[in-house]
Amino acid sequence: SQTIHQWPATLVQPVGSPLSLECTVEGTSNPNLYWYRQAAGRGLQLLFYSVGIGQISSEVPQNLSASRPQDRQFILSSKKLLLSDSGFYLCAWSTGGKIYGYTFGSGTRLTVV
C-alpha cells in the first residue's frame, strides 16, 4: 500500500534562517506531488506541484522554492525565512492521469520567530 511521510512535524525557526522540509512517498511510482500551505481562515493554498523528477510548477511567487531530486521525494526550501512563512505545510500525492483524491501527509507546523 502507498504511504506518505513528511517531516519534521513541528519546527520553530528564527527569521532569516534557512528551511528544508522533506516529503517521501512509498508504494507507487511517478506520482504527482504537491506542497500546500494552510493558514488560519485562508484554507489550503497550493504552493508547488510536480509531475516528474526535476519538473516543478509554482503557483504563488514567494520566498519559497521546491525541488524533486528523486521520483518519490519532494523538498520545500527557503534561503531566508520571513515571519509570514509561518503556517501548516502539507505534502500530498496523487496518481497522474486519473481522478483520484490527493493523499496528504501529516503536515509540518512551522513557526517563524
Place this chain on the structure above:
Amino acid sequence: EDQVTQSPEALRLQEGESSSLNCSYTVSGLRGLFWYRQDPGKGPEFLFTLYSAGEEKEKERLKATLTKKESFLHITAPKPEDSATYLCAVQARSQGNLIFGKGTKLSVKP
C-alpha cells in the same frame, strides 16, 4: 475563475442532531468533487469523490450528494467523534490541481 465556497464556516450540533454542510462551486467543467475530513494538527483525510450531478455516496453517518452547482455533506445523528473540519475541493477539466474551499468546522457536543 474556478471557485469553491463552503458554508457555514462553523457549525455546532448536539449529539444526534442531524444537519448538512454546503459546498458551492463555480468551475469550467467539473471533473470531480472531493470531500475531506481534517482533525486539528493533522493532514486532510479523503472521504468521497463525486463525478456527476445526482451522484450520492455514503460512509457511516456521512452522505455526500452532488448537483450542478453544489454539494452537500449530510451528517445523520452525529457523534462527538465526528467533530472536525470538513473540506470540499473540485477538479476542473481545464487543469488537474484541486481547488479547495476554506472548510466547515463541525463541533458535536455530547
